[in-house]
Amino acid sequence: MTDVPADRILITVAPTGAETTKADCPQLPTTLEELVETGRACQAAGAAMIHVHIRDDDHRPTLDLGRLSETVAALHEETDLIVQLSTGGSVHDPLDARLRVLDAAPDSCSLTMGTTNFGDDVFSNPWPFVCELYQLSQERRVVPEFELFDLGQVHAMHRLLDTHGLPHGGKVHCDFVMGVPGGMPGTADALVAGVSALPDAVTSWSATGIGRSTLPVALASLSKGGHLRVGMEDVLTISRGVPVDSNAQLVERAVELGRLAQRTPATPAEARQLLGL
Ligand code: KMH
Ligand code: ZN
Numbered sequence: 567m568t569d570v571p572a573d574r575i576l577i578t579v580a581p582t583g584a585e586t587t588k589a590d591c592p593q594l595p596t597t598l599e600e601l602v603e604t605g606r607a608c609q610a611a612g613a614a615m616i617h618v619h620i621r622d623d624d625h626r627p628t629l630d631l632g633r634l635s636e637t638v639a640a641l642h643e644e645t646d647l648i649v650q651l652s653t654g655g656s657v658h659d660p661l662d663a664r665l666r667v668l669d670a671a672p673d674s675c676s677l678t679m680g681t682t683n684f685g686d687d688v689f690s691n692p693w694p695f696v697c698e699l700y701q702l703s704q705e706r707r708v709v710p711e712f713e714l715f716d717l718g719q720v721h722a723m724h725r726l727l728d729t730h731g732l733p734h735g736g737k738v739h740c741d742f743v744m745g746v747p748g749g750m751p752g753t754a755d756a757l758v759a760g761v762s763a764l765p766d767a768v769t770s771w772s773a774t775g776i777g778r779s780t781l782p783v784a785l786a787s788l789s790k791g792g793h794l795r796v797g798m799e800d801v802l803t804i805s806r807g808v809p810v811d812s813n814a815q816l817v818e819r820a821v822e823l824g825r826l827a828q829r830t831p832a833t834p835a836e837a838r839q840l841l842g843l
Contacts, residue, residue, distance in 0.1 A: 570836045575829035576793035577820050578741070578772060579608040580617040581813040583799030584656035588625035593812060594798055596621040598633075598640055604813050605645040611817040612824075614837035615648040616641060617676060617711075617795065619655070627656040629663045634670035646834040648843060650674035650711060653699060657687040661695050668699075668706050673843055675703055676741075677710040679719035679726070683748025689715070693722075700726055704734050709841050712740035715749035717756070720763045727767055735842025737769045741795055742787075745779030752779020754786035761790050770840055774800050784820065788827040796820045 581595050581604045588596050595604040598620075605616050620637050622628040634651060641649045651672040653664045668675060677699055678691045703710045710733050712723050723740065732738065742760050745752025750760070752775035764771065772793035775783025780801040784794055796816040804810050804819070821831055832840060 567839065570832065570839050571830070573828060573830050574832040574836055574840070575824040576615065576770065576772060576832045576837050576840060577613045577817055577824070578615040578617055578650070578793070578795040578797075579604075579613040579813050579817055580774070580795055580797035580799035581608070582619045582621065584619045584627040584652070584654075586798065586802065588621070591798070591802055591809075593810070595813065596625040598637060601637065602640050602644045605641050605647050607812065607814040608817045609645050609647050609834070611814045612821040612831035613647065613817045614832050614834045615650055615674070616645075617650045617652060617797070617799070618672075619652045619799065627659070629655050629659055629667060631666055631669055634667060638670050638672050648673045648834060648837055648841065650676060652676050654678055654689065654713065657684055657689050661690070661692075665695075665699055665702060668702050668708055671706070672708060674709045674711055674841065676713050677703065678713040678715065679722040680716065682715040682746065685747045696722070696726065697730065700730055704730070707734045709733055709735050709737070709739070709843055712738070714740055714742050714760060715746055717750055717760055717763065720760055724765045727765055732767065733842070737840065737842030738765070738767045739770045739772075739841050740764070740768060741771065742773040742783075743776070744773060744783050745776040752776060752783045754782060754789070757783060757786045757790065761792070776800050784823055788823060788829065794820045794824070
């Protein structure tokens, strides 16, 4: 198999998240139909992976296993996107329900490397849970994306890989989630510090900045040769005071930023190769 060309940029879309309500943001994709349509539009715009949180009939976050499985199947049926299920869920989800997410057999899962203050809440990721989820991902042959909300979590990733070895597929992909109130700031300086501390085993990394840190983080990531995550999980405005119309609009902007940096969006097939899928 030929190598993925070095100019490729993996664009991940995180279209929904668990924090925004449908009432506050009617354009947020919360039903299965809306999510699949979003996936199609974002793939057409240049995304190769989708980071999925789902909602119940009342548009509230849920980790219902039947719905998760149906969502994975529908996205596989209707798109070529790599389907990454969130194991972070919402700050209110219990750890056992978050472990059961892998029963829905996604291609990839998020795996956060430590506990973080999350606004006024706590996003809980105790070390034994991190290790159990990681070992489960290895057993189930699900490729993890290590989520890094803080610089200490980069060190935790060293510890995890040293203790439990490489992920399924042998590639190591992580994502800096920056600018969460309680985590590292969404600045170029913090990104540079994080990237320089990454384990040698890391084969690819992306970054996303929450809210107003979206553009500074995207530009810093491109400057450092990283990939991009974008989407309404992370930002709801396209510019100051102007609401995002759709997730595809954010993907289109990421493609344009990549083009300026002489990067070409990775196809889903190239992204699979990059991530060891
Ligand atoms: N909703 C946040 C508490 C993940 O998807 O893995 C956690 C989160 C991270 O979004
Ligand atoms: Zn998420």
